[in-house]
Amino acid sequence: MPADPSTTKRRCGDCTACCDGWLKIRIRDHDVYPGHPCPFSRAGQCAIYEERPVDPCRNFVCGWLAPTSPLPEWMRPDKSDLIFLPASFVWRTIPVDVAVAVGARPKAKARAWLEAFSRDTRRPLLLQSDGDWHANGPPQFLTDMVERLAAGRGPWPSV
Ligand code: SF4
Ligand code: SF4
Incomplete structure (x- = not known):
């Protein structure tokens, strides 16, 4: 797009x-x-x-293309194998970033970069890999996401 x-x-x-x-x-x-x-x-x-x-x-601008993108150049979706969707939904008033896999899984370097970014900025992250969602953030966020997925609800309405 x-x-x-x-x-x-x-x-x-x-x-x-x-x-x-x-x-x-x-x-x-x-x-x-x-x-x-x-x-x-x-x-x-x-x-x-x-x-x-x-x-x-x-209307679509992925998180790499966005003018204020924090992602480095090398993380373009076709090179990092992930599409970054910043602030895709809100969890308890906190914006949650989502990373959708391009192919089976994101490149290891890209995943590591994003998880470090999530930690450093304290922004919860949901990352898709090998068909599963991996939550990064405070313990309660992880619990809530596990419950949400177990109930058959996707982590994000449009993914
Ligand atoms: S999804 Fe891509 S290829 Fe399809 S109509 Fe939109 S811009 Fe064109
Ligand atoms: S996913 Fe690729 S084609 Fe789509 S907006 Fe981002 S950089 Fe452009």
Whole structure:
């Protein structure tokens, strides 16, 4: 979902991670999810770029592309194998960051960077790897997330 280049300093470049099915989205009556990339994504290009939907395509800016991104350059989603979604939901008034895996799991270096960032900034993090969610944050956050997942509720409504 390449954002309007005028709104960001960074560029998506060759990355198409958000069009490739790692995020669960719906595009013109097509469900997009792991194993089912957007049908309009062709050879790294959006076949309907000029007419792509506002939501999510035009509005979406991942946490790496965002102008205020704390992520280093090397963590572009197609290189780090994760899509960072900052402040995806709120837990007890605290914003929670979510990292969605691109492929089976994020690169080890990227996961380590993000977990250290979560610790240092005291921002709870939910990170997806090998089909599971891994919570980082205060003990009560971990407990709440385990309960939430055990109850069959996803950690975040749109993932
Ligand atoms: S419509 Fe285009 S921008 Fe939107 S998800 Fe599909 S390929 Fe990406
Ligand atoms: S995941 Fe981020 S960097 Fe990659 S195409 Fe989407 S918005 Fe651009």
